[in-house]
Amino acid sequence: MLRTFQRSHIAFVHDIIMAAISFPLALYLRVGDGVVYYAPQNILFSSGIFTLIAAVSFWYFGLYRGIWRYASLNDVIRIAKAVSVAVAVLFIVLFLTARLDWMPRSAPIIQWFLLMALLGGARLTYRIAKDKSTARALVRQGTARVPVLLIGAGDEAEAFIRETERSANTPFKVIGIVSLTQGRVGRNMHGVDVLATVDQLEDVIQKLQKGRHGLPRRLVLSGDALRHEDNAKWVEIADRYGMTLARLPKLGDLREGLADPLQIRPVAIEDLLGRPQARLDxxxxxxxxxxxxxxxxxxxxxxxxxxxxxxxxxxxxxxxxxxxxxxxxxxxxxxxxxxxxxxxxxxxxxxxxxxxxxxxxxxxxxxxxxxxxxxxxxxxxxxxxxxxxxxxxxxxxxxxxxxxxxxxxxxxxxxxxxxxxxxxxxxxxxxxxxxxxxxxxxxxxxxxxxxxxxxxxxxxNVLGSTGSVVPLFKRQLEAGGPLTVTHEGITRYFMTIxxxxxxxxxxxxxxxxxxxxxxxxxxxxMGRPVKIIDLARQMILLSGLQPDKDVEIKVTGLRPGEKLYEExxxxxxxxxxxxxxxxxxxxxxxxxxxxxxxxxxxxxxxxxxRNTSKTLELISQLVPEFQPPEIGVKSIFADSNGSETEAAS
CATH class of the missing domain: 3.40.50.720 (NAD(P)-binding Rossmann-like Domain)
Structure with missing residues (x-):
């Protein structure tokens, strides 16, 4: 709370300084070097009065209830209202006190545009800088996002893309949009192209498959797309290319804060594969x-x-x-x-x-x-x-x-x-x-x-099978962690069941x-082997949490008979x-x-x-690569005569 309080006051001080310098700057833009012929007391008086008026106006219109990182059109509208009121009040005050005899009539208009640029530009610059730092952080962390293709180019898609580009923790990367209508084809939404209409869906998938991001691993439907008459066909296409299907949260949920826009529900286990699934004859x-x-x-x-x-x-x-x-x-x-x-x-x-x-x-x-x-x-x-x-x-x-x-x-x-x-x-x-x-x-x-x-x-290994690592990680996540990995370098091949x-x-x-x-x-x-520790991190991200911050990953040591990698x-x-x-x-x-x-x-x-030593010896006769565990390492097996024989565990 203290941190938020301090940041809002820093923003307030910034805006007051911008308001204070906006009047002399506007006058200079209007008359150029001729500003030296104006009485300094008039300029100082006007600047001081405007600063006080702007301070009240800015606070009244709630310019500091928002967060600069998430500055949007609503924030611009609030700034415009606050600046318009402040400039209008200054105009009235100067008219009543000096009849505006000394000031060019176009100066308030110039000041309005100038102050809008000073206030809005600072917020926009801050947001761009934060978003770029997030992108750099993701690159440094080597975070692999799941490539998704959106069907529907409406407001829901726009909101989702905006959030995925802004958040450091989203596991999804939108690589293309397919529109339900022709009107938006060829246009761009937050850097993502609207590639074609839905009747060309399969062509789009094939084109993306050859591109930089490869085959999309998810086909995500907007609310309008879910109600489209051809959605059964899209299910077949997604299945044919090994893509999973999901839907975006409703736009109303996003606006009311009832859903996390970064979570496409349900999170499919196939997203953990790192490759598309095979589909056969x-x-x-x-x-x-x-x-x-x-x-x-x-x-x-x-x-x-x-x-x-x-x-x-x-x-x-x-x-x-x-x-x-x-x-x-x-x-x-x-x-x-x-x-x-x-x-x-x-x-x-x-x-x-x-x-x-x-x-x-x-x-x-x-x-x-x-x-x-x-x-x-x-x-x-x-x-x-x-x-x-x-x-x-x-x-x-x-x-x-x-x-x-x-x-x-x-x-x-x-x-x-x-x-x-x-x-x-x-x-x-x-x-x-x-x-x-x-x-x-x-x-x-x-x-x-x-x-x-x-x-x-x-x-x-198959993802999601009983006793496998994914259900274990799910249970550990539900319990709040930690997620246990036996070795940082351990890798496994994975498929879906x-x-x-x-x-x-x-x-x-x-x-x-x-x-x-x-x-x-x-x-x-089975493609490339997957590092189990990376799988743990990916599952934490897909749950909307941050590895080693919200959920710990604990290395426990290799278990008996466990290999670092499988062949x-x-x-x-x-x-x-x-x-x-x-x-x-x-x-x-x-x-x-x-x-x-x-x-x-x-x-x-x-x-x-239950003659364990004989069993192990016979196994090694047919499988010479297998080395029986040494006798004497504290794991007890009953021998054929009923006595206890120690074998490696």
């Missing part, structure tokens, strides 16, 4: 799934449930949902009942560890396509429970793969992870073993393999045609492009089926008996 995926019997394991998980949603939209003959978690299975089953009540489906409680249960499901429901998403994925938990990770991730995959082989399933798709490359933890090693098993089956001769195609799809599943479906479509012949696996192109490819498996953008093909080493079957049998024995 859905007709080919529909051809693969339509009319087929489909089974999804791990159907209640983050990836599994999204697989169920997207598969259901393609019209399968039937859909079987398998999961060991009762509540997760119930949730996705209820969702399907509401959205696709006519789709034949079965929800089965079952564990992929249970070979007998898996066989029963295959015998009863006879799937033609199987998506295997069931897995333990949390690195620290699997590191502390290695036998459980092997039983589910590795041996569970074997059970599903052998059931597919026995039942003559057309395609089995294994969902893998980037942690399987040079694994530094048990979870990554368990998934690499699962990859090896499916690769070995895929390389068998047809008379041994049967008709099943074994397709492996490897990708990194929907994008990952679309690419999985596209990979499955490619794989059923034999693209993975010889044990090749699909790897999803999508081994050094010996250079990626090869496929006919589908976003899907690459790798050829990691393949283990002989006879050898892998022998080791898996031994793994089953050691993991079932």
């Amino acid at each position: 859905r007709d080919r995926v529909r051809e693969m799934i339509a009319g087929k019997r489909v089974l999804v394991t791990g159907a209640g998980g983050s990836i599994g449930s999204e697989l169920v949603r997207q598969i259901a939209s393609y019209g399968p003959d039937s859909l079987t949902l398998l999961d060991a978690g009762e509540f997760q299975l119930y949730a996705i089953d209820m969702e399907m009942a509401e959205k696709y009540p006519d789709l034949p489906r079965e929800s089965i409680l079952g564990d992929v560890r249970d070979q007998t249960r898996i066989g029963q499901v295959f015998d009863l429901y006879k799937p033609e396509i199987v998506f295997h998403a069931a897995a333990y994925k949390h690195v620290p938990l699997v590191e502390h429970n290695p036998n459980e990770g092997i039983l589910t991730n590795t041996l569970g995959t074997r059970n599903v793969a052998e059931a597919c082989r026995a039942a003559g399933v057309g395609t089995m798709v294994l969902i893998s992870t980037d942690k399987a490359v040079n694994p530094a933890n048990v979870m990554g090693a368990s998934k690499r073993l699962a990859e090896c098993y499916c690769q070995a089956l895929e390389t068998l001769p047809l008379d041994q393999r049967g008709s099943t195609r074994f397709v492996t799809v490897r990708f990194g 929907a994008e990952a599943v679309e690419l999985v479906l596209q990979s499955a479509e490619l794989g059923r045609h034999g693209v993975t012949e010889g044990g090749k696996i699909f790897v999803l192109d 999508l490819f081994h050094d010996s498996e250079p990626p090869v492009p496929t006919e589908t953008d976003g899907v690459l093909l790798a050829a990691p080493r393949v283990v002989d089926y006879g050898l892998i079957k022998q080791v898996f049998d031994a793994l089953e024995d050691s993991a079932t008996n």
Whole structure:
């Protein structure tokens, strides 16, 4: 409050000084060097009287209730009123006291324009200087703004652009405007061009994609655009280019202060990617799934449930949902009942560890396509429970793969992870073993393999999945912070769940045609890795707060088995492009089926008996990159004889 009080008085003193010098300056502009012939007492008297009059007028009209940084048209109007009254009163006073005999009649008019320039110009200069300093600060901080394209060139768009250009904390950058009418095309709004009308939206997006800012990541609709008859078409276009859709706050909300103009609600998690999402050939995926019997394991998980949603939209003959978690299975089953009540489906409680249960499901429901998403994925938990990770991730995959082989399933798709490359933890090693098993089956001769195609799809982290960093950051933000990051330099690849599943479906479509012949696996192109600490800062900004000021970011140290960076490819498996953008093909080493079957049998024995040291030793035989933790580091596992064995945590 004190700071605001002092600033308003500084502004008041500035304006009084400008008022004091405005009269002699106006007289000088009128008569030039002839001002020396005017009586000094007349000039001093007029200047003094005007200064007193101006002081009262300026305060009365509220010139100091506004903030110079946010000077607008309303402030200019208030200045004009105050200056007009002050000049008019001075004119009357001088007429009554001296009949204006000595003063040129045009001097008050000149003084009016001069004082308007002195007062308004100072405010404008201050605002420009502050806005430029903000822009420089953003450049110094390396803040990456989300590029957005506005539909609608009305007052709402103008207000939003003005605020985004003025604020240091806005996460959005408007790079273009598409108008609903022809009238404003070719014009400019706060430095942003009105590029075209909405019927040319797709052309505009393609043009921007080749420009300096790249593809807009958001398509933002004004209120008028939301009511436009073509808005359904814009949704399709945005979806095709991997752009998210949002709407501006209502103009009335902005004027009344009921909404923050810098927040486009809702904030979409896709904004955190740093790249547009991939969009694929859905007709080919529909051809693969339509009319087929489909089974999804791990159907209640983050990836599994999204697989169920997207598969259901393609019209399968039937859909079987398998999961060991009762509540997760119930949730996705209820969702399907509401959205696709006519789709034949079965929800089965079952564990992929249970070979007998898996066989029963295959015998009863006879799937033609199987998506295997069931897995333990949390690195620290699997590191502390290695036998459980092997039983589910590795041996569970074997059970599903052998059931597919026995039942003559057309395609089995294994969902893998980037942690399987040079694994530094048990979870990554368990998934690499699962990859090896499916690769070995895929390389068998047809008379041994049967008709099943074994397709492996490897990708990194998905934004928003249960237990992942984004939901953790959200919970920490809601609690007021701090946001915890294990290391300042840690990076990860990211996709949205929907994008990952679309690419999985596209990979499955490619794989059923034999693209993975010889044990090749699909790897999803995830763009550049993202620094987790930058992700934390971006989430804080998207919440309208400032990192390290409103919300602290705390570095806690790497967890057991955690790597600084993940890899999508081994050094010996250079990626090869496929006919589908976003899907690459790798050829990691393949283990002989006879050898892998022998080791898996031994793994089953050691993991079932919870013989941890033997389990870790067997893992390293097939995955030499994996180095078992040293025995003796305070994490207790039960050994096969019931005694406690220490292993690294």
